[in-house]
Amino acid sequence: MTILVVGSVAFDALETPSGRRDRCLGGAATHFALAASYFTDVRVIAVVGEDFGPEEERVFTLRNIDTRGIEHVPGKSFFWSGSYMKNLNEAQTLRTDLNVFQTFSPKIPPEYQDSEFLFLANIDPVLQEEVRREMPNVKLVCGDTMNYWIKDHAENLARVLKDLDVLLINDTEVKMLAKDPNLVQAARKVLDMGPRALVVKHGEYGATAFFCDRSFADGASVIVPFRAPALPLAEVVDPTGAGDSFAGGFFGYIASQPALTPAVFRRAMFYGSVMGSFAVERFGTERLQQLAPGEIEERFALFRQLSHLE
């Protein structure tokens, strides 16, 4: 099965307690696509500037990611500079240059129309809605957003949420979106806004999935939430893209399976955590560019050991 992802492809400048990088390939769609590419076919819709050359292109194509939807326009690519010196759990934004991303208007190539799965990475909800509308026949839509859209673009976001199968956001975002400080109450409120399932990412503490009655196509009903652990790591080199890599592992695994059952959802949560744990071990996308065969299954087994009674 094939996932279509729409989102940012960017360059990042990063500083963390482990070091600094002036220019890393980054962006939500990049991290997502790389992580998902270990599970299924991935197609990307994004916009880049003239600074995005063959070297960057090759990061995608080496993982067999379809880049025909990456539009090249004059100017510079989206640039973000962040620091984790004060807090590894939360980036301090030093600079954001939208550049060519400012006028991004996603165009879906005709050859992408038959994609079965759609991931709406964190971009303007107006664009998310537009893409969603142009892909009416996808089997499953999964989306992300962030505090900025929740705070100042609530109405636009509400329209996206109405038509989402799975929303993946973090702790702070779900509480902000629901205007409720309790995670369970907030999750219920967010599920009432539309998504069939909600995955809340807790950073170093893992992630929790909440379900509503309509979560599974086969009618299986799940009331109990599900928690996937995160791997305790002796060094987090660079947290950038951990959430997008989680989403890539999560949705990539789902797209690789014949149907979305409760058991598949649970395993998808683990694969999300697995890909997130790889992502933070190196700067930018370094680690996810080339995982060795077997590394994913090995780490999956580690996550099982980490969390299972027997």
Place this chain on the structure above:
Amino acid sequence: MTILVVGSVAFDALETPSGRRDRCLGGAATHFALAASYFTDVRVIAVVGEDFGPEEERVFTLRNIDTRGIEHVPGKSFFWSGSYMKNLNEAQTLRTDLNVFQTFSPKIPPEYQDSEFLFLANIDPVLQEEVRREMPNVKLVCGDTMNYWIKDHAENLARVLKDLDVLLINDTEVKMLAKDPNLVQAARKVLDMGPRALVVKHGEYGATAFFCDRSFADGASVIVPFRAPALPLAEVVDPTGAGDSFAGGFFGYIASQPALTPAVFRRAMFYGSVMGSFAVERFGTERLQQLAPGEIEERFALFRQLSHLE
């Protein structure tokens, strides 16, 4: 098997978003003893004042907790007043009156000498060390502490840690104790200080156990840490005593088993989380005073569902 616990028996005044109580039976030893009493025999060493009457005594005796080690002296019992109005994850101390606790000098009754397990609740490490020395033949010693002792009584605490089997503290405390912001690195450093295993409590995110090579009597070696989830709750009525209740479930279960194996340790982490999840559902010790038969196993099953792939 029998657990001897030494710690505080107190009265608490509490305010939380769910309400307030002017006078609740509390104290680390109380929460611990009640939680552990569902698994094994428990004996308490503590000191109380004249305000601790038959009604309070009955809370213990109804759960078959041995109170012969609770010393009654003139004056008032330890009193603590705390507020969770700003943050449910961290109490704001409004008032602490040590009262009779100020001159607490634990006395171990002769009939307690044959206790096989020892829990050193959060008290002055000098007292913890004293009790430990007087109980040289216990099979297993588990202990707690807090930021105050870590910060200002480091040398005394170091002597306690040297002779501890399991240390149970929270996230902030382990990082403070190790002077390291990374959980894994901090855990390693703390294990180097003496404990064979370290259980780090993460509040609403569960708990992680780290092991050193000497963790298990049967020589079983565990390198991978173990994470137990916490139950996402729609209402946390009162977080007071959640950590002590976790410790009670954890150590109570261990004391009920023939040997401390890796599998027993894992299940103990779950029982700890189970008892912690009950504790916060009502004010003070209300919920743990009388759990119905089957409730613990039912919730244990829920924790399994919450965290296990199949």
